[in-house]
Amino acid sequence: MLLLLITSFPAFTQGRQQNWVQLFNGRDLGNWDSYLGIPRDTAGKKIGDTPIGLNNDKLNVFTVIKQGGENVIRVSGECIGGISTRAEYENYHLQLQFKWGSWLQKGRKKKDSGLLYHSVGEQGADSGAWMRSQEFQIEEGDCGDYWGCAGAMADVPASKRSEKEYVFDPAGTTLTFSAKSPQGRHCIKRGDGEKAFGEWNTLDLYCYGDTSIHVVNGKVVMVLYHNSQQEKDQVLPLTKGKIQLQSEGAEVFYKDVKLQSINKLPEALLKN
Secondary structure, eight states: OOEEOOSBOOOOOTTOGGGOEESSOSSOSTTEEEEEOSOBOTTSOBOSSSOOEETOOTTOOEEEEEETTEEEEEEOOSSSEEEEESSOBOSEEEEEEEEEEEEEOTTOSSOEEEEEEEEESOTTTBTTTBOEEEEEEEETTTTTOEEEETTEEEEEEEEEEETTEEEEOTTSEEEEESTTSTTOSEEBOSSOOOOOTTSOEEEEEEEETTEEEEEETTEEEEEEEEEEEEETTEEEEOOOBEEEEEEOSEEEEEEEEEEEEOSSOOGGGEEO
């Protein structure tokens, strides 16, 4: 197993900056698909039983606005769902910036969103809103947590914090996190790298082979090994897919969403 230095470090570039693919073109969301689940009122109560569906965002949940002299993606959070890239990606370093807006759905204690990767299969498979995917959690105080969505699973070295809570720990026991495992599908990140409200946060996601690394403002907070998916009675690899950004009950802004191919995990994260 790879051993990791849990330290702050500069973004891994090694001469590859010229190869960034801009997932957000800075103008519009023309290269993304939107999917919205069942509409809800301001308190989160369902309004009807039919999902709004694919590319039918009449509520303007996902828009591009001018903020601080630049165009950014605004996610209103008023309906659960997401935007997803039309292309699939594997073996990459993805970087984006996010910050919280002011609106929060009634009854929620924390602002919530998420970066979903290796997204495959049907829209709405998870909670009627998202594809099968691995989640790099974006939530106040929990940024970097892992969730397996709609059958996604992974092995994570972790320590038990309470009866139902496990925390990423490089020196811990490697456990399988999935909807069917005793540990469940959620592992808590190590440490806290999130900045204060109103500031932009930088997230880096490294995916190579079946390993992925979550980095929050330069701090490694989660490492997943053996990214995989449960398909009926089979466990299959899950190493590539679309990228999704969630709408989940809170206003959030995104910018500088970009990706570059890598042929190994960054040496700065690894100890031989």
